[in-house]
Amino acid sequence: MSNKGYDISPKGLLGAAPRLTGFRIVRLELPKSDPTWRFALAANPASPGFLLQLYGENKVVGSASVGEIQHLGYRLGDMKDALEKILPQVVSAKDGSVVESLVGPSRALVQMALVDLVARSNQVAAHELLGDLRRESVRVTRILSLKSPEEMAKVAASLVDEGYRDLKVKLDNKDADLDFERVAAIRTKVGPSVNLTVDANQSYSAEGALSISNRIAQFNIDVFEQPVPQDDIEGMKYLRERNPIPIEADEAANSVERVDELIREKAVHGVSIKVPKLGGIDKAAQVVRMCSDAGVQVRIGAHVGSRLLSAAALQLAVVIDDLVEPAELAEFERLEGDPVTGLRIENGKVSLPGGHGFGVSVSEAL
Numbered sequence: 001m002s003n004k005g006y007d008i009s010p011k012g013l014l015g016a017a018p019r020l021t022g023f024r025i026v027r028l029e030l031p032k033s034d035p036t037w038r039f040a041l042a043a044n045p046a047s048p049g050f051l052l053q054l055y056g057e058n059k060v061v062g063s064a065s066v067g068e069i070q071h072l073g074y075r076l077g078d079m080k081d082a083l084e085k086i087l088p089q090v091v092s093a094k095d096g097s098v099v100e101s102l103v104g105p106s107r108a109l110v111q112m113a114l115v116d117l118v119a120r121s122n123q124v125a126a127h128e129l130l131g132d133l134r135r136e137s138v139r140v141t142r143i144l145s146l147k148s149p150e151e152m153a154k155v156a157a158s159l160v161d162e163g164y165r166d167l168k169v170k171l172d173n174k175d176a177d178l179d180f181e182r183v184a185a186i187r188t189k190v191g192p193s194v195n196l197t198v199d200a201n202q203s204y205s206a207e208g209a210l211s212i213s214n215r216i217a218q219f220n221i222d223v224f225e226q227p228v229p230q231d232d233i234e235g236m237k238y239l240r241e242r243n244p245i246p247i248e249a250d251e252a253a254n255s256v257e258r259v260d261e262l263i264r265e266k267a268v269h270g271v272s273i274k275v276p277k278l279g280g281i282d283k284a285a286q287v288v289r290m291c292s293d294a295g296v297q298v299r300i301g302a303h304v305g306s307r308l309l310s311a312a313a314l315q316l317a318v319v320i321d322d323l324v325e326p327a328e329l330a331e332f333e334r335l336e337g338d339p340v341t342g343l344r345i346e347n348g349k350v351s352l353p354g355g356h357g358f359g360v361s362v363s364e365a366l
Helices: 010-018 078-095 096-101 106-123 147-160 177-188 206-219 234-243 254-262 283-293 307-317
Strands: 020-029 046-054 061-067 138-139 142-144 166-170 197-199 221-225 246-251 269-271 297-300 349-351
Touching: 010 106, 020 078, 020 221, 046 106, 061 106, 061 307, 078 096, 078 106, 096 106, 106 283, 106 307, 142 147, 147 166, 147 177, 166 177, 177 197, 177 206, 206 221, 206 234, 234 246, 234 254, 254 283, 254 349, 269 283, 283 297, 283 307, 297 307
Parallel strands: 142 166, 166 197, 197 221, 221 246, 246 269, 269 297
Antiparallel strands: 020 046, 046 061, 138 349
């Protein structure tokens, strides 16, 4: 992918943006339609996060949203404190350097809002700042929360009935036999034509992951996401060399520097790209280029939160040359009360919404 000559760092975007006149941070608390939804690291009946709006003197507003990522250490209170300290300087002085003091989703929030603002000010879609358009829609997967095998299979069948052909199965290693039964029940229910991946969210040891992989490989699993703890690079490398299912880093791929380490150590087959985790679309694009150069597969991982967040990640997904589908950009479907409209899933795919910036609309009543 190419950025077509645009500097999408915060400094570069501020240089291209209209003079800023103000900002607004709105707390979002989007209830889950299934309040019992959980994975190995956490359970929360709602998805908390922020929506940021940056106001330009040209009356254009740039918007972005991120969710809290507690299991990676990004808590809303800390994020809000950092944003309220930095944003007045960004507005008053158009100082992009101060944004670099932010990390993870806080930096991503500001960087994405600037992308939306600059794109809207120039009356173009955000992807036009990022690279050449490679596709106008992306297949999406839905994630199956930890439940009994029977319950997970029932949910899987209902999602297939809605048109999805890609599903991700959560595992937790509370009982390896139970994890096996979950995968077996889902594959039996949905049949051979549905694509399955599994995600243990760091809950296995390398040896345990190899054991469960050897058992579930018969069910034609495309990817085993983050089987071991995020700092266990040796464990991932061990699996990369032996596992019958390709290994993908998620929590382990939490920065540009860490992805570089994973590549140098030849520890993974692929990387799950998440814009908030990496700190912005510019950082995510850098990781995409690194992976492409190294022959490491790239998928767009779960962007849980408002449609606005998925819409931003979609603008990146459509310019990645060798993107591995499906992307995980449909999880807004299991959240309620989203003040953003304009992004829809049809027949297991999400399409570019059209329009300028990220292409979606934020309710004026927010």
